[in-house]
Every structure is written in structure tokens, then in C-alpha cells.
Amino acid sequence: MLSSVAERVYWLGRYLERAENSARLLKVYSAMLFDLPRGTSLDWSTLIDIVGVNEGYKEKYQEVDEKLVVKHLLADTDNPNSIFNSLVMARENARTTREVIPSEAWEQVNAIYHVLKDKLNPRMGRAARYSLLEEIITNSQRLEGLFISCMSHNKAFSFIELGRKLERADMTSRLVDVGSINLLPAFSSNPSQRLVLEPYENIVWMNVLRCLGAFQAYRQQVQNRVSGNAVVSFLLQNEEFPRSIGFCLHELVSQLEKLPNNEDVIRAIARVKRITREVDVESLVDRGLLEFIDELQISIADIHEEITRVWFNLEIKLKEDS
Amino acid sequence: MSISWKSYNPGEFYDELISSPGYPRKVARKLTKYLSSLSHVELQQRKAMVEHAIKTMGISFTVYSEAGNIDRQWPMDLVPRIINQTKWDRTSDGLKQRLRALNCFINDVYNDGKIIKDRVVPGDLLKKSKNYRKECAGMKPLHEVWAHICGTDLIRDKDGEFYVLEDNLRVPSGVSYMLENRTVTKRVFPELFENYDIQPITDYPTQLFDTLAAISPKPKDYPEVVVLTPGIYNSAYFEHSFLAQQMGCELVQGSDLHVEDDYVFMKTIQGLAPVDVIYRRIDDLFLDPEVFNTDSALGVPGLMRAWLKGNVGLANAPGAGVADDKVVYTYVPKMIKYYLDEDPILPNVPSFLCTDKLQLQHVLKNLDKLVVKPANESGGYGMLIGPQSTQRQRAEFARRIKANPREYMAQPLISLSTAPVLGESNMEPRHVDLRPFCLQGSKPYVTAGGLTRVAMVKGSYVVNSSQGGGSKDTWIVRE
Numbered sequence: 197m198l199s200s201v202a203e204r205v206y207w208l209g210r211y212l213e214r215a216e217n218s219a220r221l222l223k224v225y226s227a228m229l230f231d232l233p234r235g236t237s238l239d240w241s242t243l244i245d246i247v248g249v250n251e252g253y254k255e256k257y258q259e260v261d262e263k264l265v266v267k268h269l270l271a272d273t274d275n276p277n278s279i280f281n282s283l284v285m286a287r288e289n290a291r292t293t294r295e296v297i298p299s300e301a302w303e304q305v306n307a308i309y310h311v312l313k314d315k316l317n318p319r320m321g322r323a324a325r326y327s328l329l330e331e332i333i334t335n336s337q338r339l340e341g342l343f344i345s346c347m348s349h350n351k352a353f354s355f356i357e358l359g360r361k362l363e364r365a366d367m368t369s370r371l372v373d374v375g376s377i378n379l380l381p382a383f384s385s386n387p388s389q390r391l392v393l394e395p396y397e398n399i400v401w402m403n404v405l406r407c408l409g410a411f412q413a414y415r416q417q418v419q420n421r422v423s424g425n426a427v428v429s430f431l432l433q434n435e436e437f438p439r440s441i442g443f444c445l446h447e448l449v450s451q452l453e454k455l456p457n458n459e460d461v462i463r464a465i466a467r468v469k470r471i472t473r474e475v476d477v478e479s480l481v482d483r484g485l486l487e488f489i490d491e492l493q494i495s496i497a498d499i500h501e502e503i504t505r506v507w508f509n510l511e512i513k514l515k516e517d518s
Numbered sequence: 519m520s521i522s523w524k525s526y527n528p529g530e531f532y533d534e535l536i537s538s539p540g541y542p543r544k545v546a547r548k549l550t551k552y553l554s555s556l557s558h559v560e561l562q563q564r565k566a567m568v569e570h571a572i573k574t575m576g577i578s579f580t581v582y583s584e585a586g587n588i589d590r591q592w593p594m595d596l597v598p599r600i601i602n603q604t605k606w607d608r609t610s611d612g613l614k615q616r617l618r619a620l621n622c623f624i625n626d627v628y629n630d631g632k633i634i635k636d637r638v639v640p641g642d643l644l645k646k647s648k649n650y651r652k653e654c655a656g657m658k659p660l661h662e663v664w665a666h667i668c669g670t671d672l673i674r675d676k677d678g679e680f681y682v683l684e685d686n687l688r689v690p691s692g693v694s695y696m697l698e699n700r701t702v703t704k705r706v707f708p709e710l711f712e713n714y715d716i717q718p719i720t721d722y723p724t725q726l727f728d729t730l731a732a733i734s735p736k737p738k739d740y741p742e743v744v745v746l747t748p749g750i751y752n753s754a755y756f757e758h759s760f761l762a763q764q765m766g767c768e769l770v771q772g773s774d775l776h777v778e779d780d781y782v783f784m785k786t787i788q789g790l791a792p793v794d795v796i797y798r799r800i801d802d803l804f805l806d807p808e809v810f811n812t813d814s815a816l817g818v819p820g821l822m823r824a825w826l827k828g829n830v831g832l833a834n835a836p837g838a839g840v841a842d843d844k845v846v847y848t849y850v851p852k853m854i855k856y857y858l859d860e861d862p863i864l865p866n867v868p869s870f871l872c873t874d875k876l877q878l879q880h881v882l883k884n885l886d887k888l889v890v891k892p893a894n895e896s897g898g899y900g901m902l903i904g905p906q907s908t909q910r911q912r913a914e915f916a917r918r919i920k921a922n923p924r925e926y927m928a929q930p931l932i933s934l935s936t937a938p939v940l941g942e943s944n945m946e947p948r949h950v951d952l953r954p955f956c957l958q959g960s961k962p963y964v965t966a967g968g969l970t971r972v973a974m975v976k977g978s979y980v981v982n983s984s985q986g987g988g989s990k991d992t993w994i995v996r997e
Contacts, residue, residue, distance in 0.1 A: 199785050200785070201768070291576065291759075292759070294760070294762075295759055295766075295767065303574050303576065310573060310574070455787065457788070510785040
């Protein structure tokens with residue numbers, strides 16, 4: 197398989213997954229805000245932090261409100277990580293790898309791009325937005341099914357999977373960030389308001405689970421009321437639920453085993469596995485979760501660096517050899 | 519309200535479906551009857567479905583403009599063009615004959631040059647040919663075939679006969695659109711296929727692969743065949759990608775290839791892997807910066823060395839374009855006689871050579887009636903259409919022709935046949951041509967039909983998609 201094609205299908209996987217996860221995030225985040233009492237410390241600016249587009253946003257807008265944040269994350273063409281841009285890039289990568297992906301897959305990617313292009317409009321209401329996000333998620337799932345059931349599980353498939361699972365692990369780690377945001381500070385000075393907030397205590401964690409479609413799986417496996425510790429260890433370590441980081445890492449290794457010269461990449465994954473397995477979750481949630489997630493994200497980025505070095509940059513290797 | 523075939527009037531032109539107002543040709547009767555059974559609203563719905571199918575399938579082409587490259591949706595009219603099988607069989611024989619002769623010619627001019635020694639073709643014709651590559655002299659590709667893939671433009675005059683307008687032997691494009699047009703018709707108009715036995719066209723990619731595999735330097739069951747594209751910004755990128763996909767080949771760019779010890783390799787995730795055959799969709803001059811344009815970033819340094827040593831198959835062979843020249847074109851009937859000792863099955867459009875004194879005089883005197891074409895342009899650019907030209911344009915062309923007679927030839931304004939196109943309210947006649955694709959490797963092959971291109975503007979002869987032309991699905995049907 198050509199290095200250049202491998203790189204493009206890998207990014208196809210990443211961008212599709214990025215679009216889906218951003219849509220999930222946006223959907224659940226809105227739902228959660230509507231549940232919370234007004235005046236909590238959780239507002240739309242937190243979402244910009246999680247996605248990591250703080251700088252770009254602040255350069256462009258002075259205010260932070262629902263309309264602008266949603267627009268920036270969903271539609272802005274100057275935000276490289278907006279859902280629209282992710283799908284533009286996914287489409288471009290699919291368009292340039294049509295010889296290796298099933299033609300139905302190309303048609304699906306192309307179709308969702310056109311849907312988004314036709315339906316996006318700045319005055320879009322909440323209801324229309326909700327159904328558009330649903331459509332993006334469904335389309336991404338349909339595509340995943342298409343790859344699994346209509347494409348040979350060959351090297352190109354492995355690279356799509358690498359892209360998808362790595363991006364997913366990264367996005368799940370960002371969602372753990374959401375849960376770690378403490379709702380209480382704004383209310384803690386006033387004991388009577390503390391009482392008001394009690395029913396909401398676990399609402400953030402519950403929404404994080406819902407965002408990942410993990411609520412049911414969590415209840416079945418943890419059989420405990422939703423608590424920060426349990427959710428964090430479920431999302432970091434569980435190897436059965438497909439959106440937990442533990443599962444993604446496991447899948448990455450099984451795809452890697454089908455590829456040549458895989459040692460360095462497998463080593464990079466082993467490092468991430470160690471980090472997630474050995475961490476003391478109990479102490480994390482009370483303090484240090486944010487720092488831990490940062491460390492985790494850096495080590496996930498290392499996997500990407502290794503993949504790029506080993507398979508996509510043959511040019512450099514040729515020069516080194518000669 | 520439904521279609522009224524009685525008010526459909528192609529005038530003096532040969533129409534592909536209708537012989538005179540109200541009277542469809544025998545082979546088209548079931549089609550015209552079915553179309554008439556649909557209401558205006560139903561027809562417009564189908565038209566919208568065609569556009570939607572093309573949009574989701576992503577059938578597109580790129581137009582270069584000052585404002586950047588635009589990816590445009592492929593334009594297709596939903597009414598198929600029907601050609602009778604008997605007529606087609608003869609045409610198909612003519613195309614094979616022509617390509618055989620052209621290949622003999624190319625091989626001859628790069629080797630013994632017999633046709634020049636025998637004075638059938640003047641020697642200075644080649645010396646001044648922009649597409650003659652001196653680097654290829656003495657080369658004998660496998661099977662002595664240089665042009666493996668040829669797209670020949672045919673037109674149908676008022677008499678209903680096919681004439682050859684030009685041979686495209688460099689990197690002819692359009693075949694993917696021919697295949698996709700059929701796919702779209704099947705999706706949108708499945709009913710049409712119930713009453714007709716239509717020659718299938720889907721085997722083209724297989725035939726193409728076999729043709730390419732046949733020029734592998736080493737005989738192998740599965741030689742490594744790749745499609746070489748200039749890249750995603752090329753106007754025909756869609757086609758390159760489509761053909762690679764259909765043949766199950768790698769689609770490569772110059773930067774994916776590497777020549778070492780005169781062998782060609784591609785850069786894969788496992789390192790370098792050998793390549794046997796390259797279906798190149800890059801012009802000669804960009805193929806190899808060591809030999810041709812030194813600043814070409816599209817090509818592969820060393821590719822020509824590998825080819826000249828017989829270590830890689832190239833289709834079409836570099837230099838094959840020497841026969842794809844509108845002046846050389848005028849000699850093709852003579853070539854057929856000379857190399858094959860056969861009479862040409864397909865006639866050329868009558869042409870005037872500006873290198874001949876008497877013919878040049880005729881051309882200059884009749885610029886207002888003739889079409890003047892540059893010898894080496896494609897895509898319909900740089901032409902003078904006499905009857906539609908201004909005094910100033912004619913003066914300009916007269917100057918250019920006199921300065922450079924070898925670079926121009928002229929033809930009478932021949933008629934293009936018409937075919938019905940669904941307009942806003944009714945069927946309207948529009949001019950069409952036809953580009954069948956002909957393969958020659960170890961055995962010859964011609965597509966059943968080809969790509970019908972349509973001039974969408976009333977009365978216009980310009981069918982090129984880059985200039986607003988459309989297309990039609992083309993059926994070869996037994997009566």
C-alpha cells in the first residue's frame with residue numbers, strides 16, 4: 197500500500213471520528229446546560245476550552261454565548277476543527293482515495309458534506325441544530341458499519357481504524373475533562389444554594405456518559421450510582437465499551453499487528469496503556485485530573501507522531517539510507 | 519402535458535432519434551413512446567433525480583479559472599442516444615483499423631521511417647511536429663504498439679455517416695463519464711431498460727487492465743499496474759481515480775514513484791515495491807524532468823531511462839502523440855492503405871493543408887466559410903469558426919497561418935447531428951458528437967458506443983465540457 201494513500205485514509209478515519217465526537221459533544225453539552233440552574237460556573241466558554249480552540253475563538257469574537265460558540269464549533273470555516281471543516285477534510289481525503297475505499301463510502305461522505313453545506317445557516321434554531329447533529333452522528337456510524345461490512349479488512353482498513361480509534365481515544369479524554377469541571381465553587385459560599393445544587397451533583401458525569409452513548413453500558417457493568425471515580429475509571433480502563441480509552445488502545449494494537457514495522461508504534465501504545473492502567477483514580481478526581489488528562493493527551497499525540505514517522509514519511513528514510 | 523414529438527424539428531440536420539417531426543427512427547420508437555407517456559412534471563422530476571444522483575456519486579470535473587479551480591458537477595441529459603448495432607459494428611471495425619495503422623505509423627517514424635522514404639508522407643511533417651520526441655528514436659515497445667488507448671472523435675454529417683474529426687493519442691479522457699452516465703441512467707430510469715437489449719459497457723476497466731497487463735516487461739499473472747495522475751487539481755482527476763478504483767490499481771502521483779538502477783518502484787508502507795506498468799495520465803513533457811521539462815514536479819526522474827531499457831511499460835508510450843496532430847491526421851487514410859493495404863472504413867472530414875500552396879490559397883480565400891484548427895491544441899481551444907467570426911479575427915488568423923503554415927489546417931464547417939435534449943418545457947434538438955475509446959494491446963477492443971457530448975446552447979457546435987457542453991448515455995441497440 198502506498199504511503200501517501202495510507203496517510204490519507206488514516207486522516208479520513210480521524211476526521212470522520214472528529215466530526216462525530218464534536219457533534220456528540222455539542223449535543224450533550226447543550227442538553228446539560230438546559231438542565232442546570234442558571235448561574236453555575238459551567239457555561240459556553242468551558243466548551244471552547246475542552247475542544248481546545250480558545251485562541252482562535254477569542255481572536256474572532258468578543259462575547260461568549262450559545263449562538264456564537266455553536267457557530268464556531270459547527271460551521272466556522274476559519275476554525276480548523278469545526279465540524280464543517282472536519283467533514284470537508286474527510287471528504288477531500290475520501291475523494292483522493294476512492295480507489296481503495298468502497299464507492300458507497302465515498303458517496304456517504306460526499307452526501308453528508310452536501311447535507312451540511314445546504315442546511316447550515318447562522319439563524320438555525322435549537323431544534324434544527326439538534327436534528328442536524330443527529331444526522332452527522334448517524335452518518336458517521338453508518339460509515340463505520342460500511343467499512344466494517346463492505347470493505348476488505350486489508351491494510352487500508354487498518355489505517356482507517358487507526359485514525360478512528362486514536363481520534364476517539366483523544367476525544368474521550370477531552371470528555372473526561374468536562375466531567376472534572378467543578379460545579380460547586382460558584383455556590384459554595386452560600387450554604388443554602390449548596391442545597392439547591394444537590395440534585396445536580398452527578399448530572400455532569402451522567403451527561404458525559406450519555407454523550408458517549410455509554411450510560412447503559414456503565415450501569416450494566418458498574419452497577420453503582422453514577423460517581424466521578426467510577427466514571428473516570430470506566431472511560432479510562434474499560435476494555436469492553438468501544439468508546440472507552442482502554443478499548444480504543446486494545447483495538448489499535450490488534451490493527452497494528454497486521455502492519456509491517458509496527459514495533460515502535462506498539463511501544464508508544466504500551467506507554468499510554470500503562471498510564472491509564474496504573475493511575476490512582478481515587479486521588480485524581482479530587483485533585484490533579486486536569487494535569488493527568490494533559491499528560492494522557494500528550495502521550496496519545498506521541499502515538500500519532502510514531503505512526504507518521506514509520507509509515508508516512510518514507511521520503512526521509514530513503515535519504516537516510518543513501 | 520407531455521412531450522410533443524411533432525413539434526420537435528431538427529431541421530436540415532441528421533437527428534439521432536427522430537427522422538422527421540413526429541416520426542421517430544425505428545430503433546428509437548419504444549423510447550420516444552415511453553417518454554411521451556410521462557407528464558411534464560414527471561420528466562422534470564427525473565431530471566432533478568439525475569442531477570441529485572450525479573451530486574451524491576460525486577461525478578465531477580475541474581474547470582480552471584482565474585478565481586481558482588472549480589469542481590463542477592458532470593452535466594448529463596437524461597434522454598439516451600441510440601445507435602443501431604449494424605451501423606456500430608462497421609464503425610467499430612473502422613476504429614480498430616485506424617488505430618492499427620496509426621500504431622504502424624508511430625513505430626515506423628521512430629524506427630525505419632519507410633513511409634517517408636516511400637514519399638507517402640513528407641519528411642518535414644515530422645521534423646516540425648511538436649509531439650515528435652527524438653529521445654524515442656530506435657525504441658520498439660512490446661507488440662510494437664505505442665498508442666494503447668485512443669479516444670477518437672466522430673461526428674455524423676447530414677447523410678447520417680460517421681466521420682473522424684480527430685484522433686486523441688496522448689492522454690484521452692472521458693471514458694469514466696461514459697461509464698458513469700450508464701450507471702446514472704440505470705438508477706434514475708430503470709424502466710427504459712425493460713424494452714431494449716442494450717450492449718453492456720461495464721467491461722471497459724477489465725479490458726483496459728488486460729491491455730495494460732499485456733505490456734508488462736515480465737510476463738506475470740498479476741503485474742503491478744499503476745495509474746499515474748498529475749494530482750487532485752487536474753481536470754480529469756475524477757477519471758484517474760475512477761479507473762484506478764475500477765481496475766483495483768494503485769493511483770500514484772510522481773512523488774509516489776522512485777527510479778533506482780533503471781527500475782521503477784513505488785513508496786509503500788513496507789518500503790519500495792516494484793512497478794511493472796504505468797498508465798500515465800501526464801503529458802510527455804512532464805513525465806521525466808531528467809529528459810523533458812526540467813522543472814516538472816509532476817514527473818519521475820529517471821522514468822525515461824527505465825522505459826527505454828524495457829524495464830517498465832508506459833501507456834501510451836512517450837512520443838505517441840506524433841500521430842495526434844491535426845496535420846498528420848490528414849494522412850491517415852493514406853497510412854491505412856500503405857501499412858495495411860486496406861481501404862479506410864471510416865472517412866476523414868475533408869481537410870485542407872496550409873503547407874500546400876494551392877490548398878493554402880483556398881484556405882485564405884475562404885476563411886469565412888472554413889473552420890481553422892491549430893495542429894496541436896485540444897479541448898476546442900484556439901480555433902477559428904469562419905461563419906461565426908469577425909473580420910478582425912479572420913485577419914489575425916490569416917497572419918498566423920502565413921507565419922506558420924505547418925501549425926494549421928482547415929476544414930469545411932461540417933454539420934453535427936442532433937439529438938433531443940430535455941429543456942424547460944419540451945424536447946429540443948442539440949448538436950452532438952461521439953468519442954468511442956479504442957484499445958490495442960495484444961488484441962484490439964472498442965467500447966460499445968462511447969461518450970456522447972452535447973452542445974447545450976441552441977445552434978452551438980461547442981461540445982467541450984470545459985466550455986459548457988453536456989453529455990448523454992449512449993446505447994448500441996439491435997433493431
